[in-house]
Amino acid sequence: MSTSARDGYHHGDLRAALLRSATEMLEEGEPFSLRAVAKRAGVSATAPYRHYADKDALESALAAEGFRDLGERLAAAGEFAELGVAYVAFALERPALFRLMFGNPCDDANDERVRAAVDIRRFVTRLVAAAFPDADARALATAGWALVHGLAFLHLDGKLPAGDPAEVALRVRTSTAAIMAAGGPAAAG
Amino acid sequence: MSTSARDGYHHGDLRAALLRSATEMLEEGEPFSLRAVAKRAGVSATAPYRHYADKDALESALAAEGFRDLGERLAAAGEFAELGVAYVAFALERPALFRLMFGNPCDDANDERVRAAVDIRRFVTRLVAAAFPDADARALATAGWALVHGLAFLHLDGKLPAGDPAEVALRVRTSTAAIMAAGGPAAAG
DNA sequence: CGATCAAAGTTAACAGCGCAAACATACCGG
């Protein structure tokens, strides 16, 4: 009965089962309610409260998992220039999860998800520092993150056409190149 | 009884009153439900349905209004370099509205809000073309929009500290300058 | 002026939501 056997009453590992059910529902674009997640896991509507304080807690767990996945995705991209493409691709492939990761007020300070987000930031900053040793790595990392984050959301919200992944990737590369090449005129502060 | 007199039963101009109530609630950070908006306007819970098909319709109207406001705000910024600062400031001053404007799936194609968003894009593109006559104005406008949009959301979601407006403005300027100065290494595609 | 009709409100009701309290079951250590 190690991890996920259900013996009729006790579930075995409901915590993990809930996470899995919730992830599936996000992936399938279903409405996502606590009750629906519970039902999908084959359990009563209030059973999740034994494992998560409230809906936010479940969402935080999902978000943290999402940040880990995103981190792996970025790490797999390897090359600096492809980071943005990977970031936007992740957002468009798993839009509901991405919205859940961001798009929340998210005021919990000492959370697991906060650490995951910080990890990503550190990772990107290191890559930036390596690629642009002369630049202000901190500022450039912020700008780069904001750029791809903005591209992700604008595609997600239909402000930029997101139909064809290849077209999206091209737009990411093109706009990134354009702003990096923009050089002098009115940039300062 | 011209615009907003209430004669006991008929309201006078409930449509506008609902918009006003909803805007106030967004501004005050209140939970925003259709019922609450109706109550605030001094009207029964289902009265709004005489003027808006559903909650989404009300939200779209609010979003459209928000886009007009944002447009004015950007126009007032005038100088190209201050566009981003104005954009992010707007987002932080009216976070609930900003989330409503974006942050929705928003699949309605022929909407008033779509036009408003397109107007902003056009406006920014024109400014970009004027400031950087040599560049690919389209790509640069996309990148610029994405950059400030990303900065706005990252601040909104607590991924970047948003306490002091002056500090935020400085970060916008600094990161913008940083990415525009980044020039050559790994940009292309 | 009075009848009528549509516009713009009302109440009642439904299903679904997050969540809390009280109760039931089953495993685990004494």
Add this chain to the structure above:
DNA sequence: CCGGTATGTTTGCGCTGTTAACTTTGATCG
């Protein structure tokens, strides 16, 4: 074997968006 605790269940509350049926009102027209 027995009791306690972790982990389920049922029940119920107040909220949500939305529909249906009813009522009030102001406007139009003979």
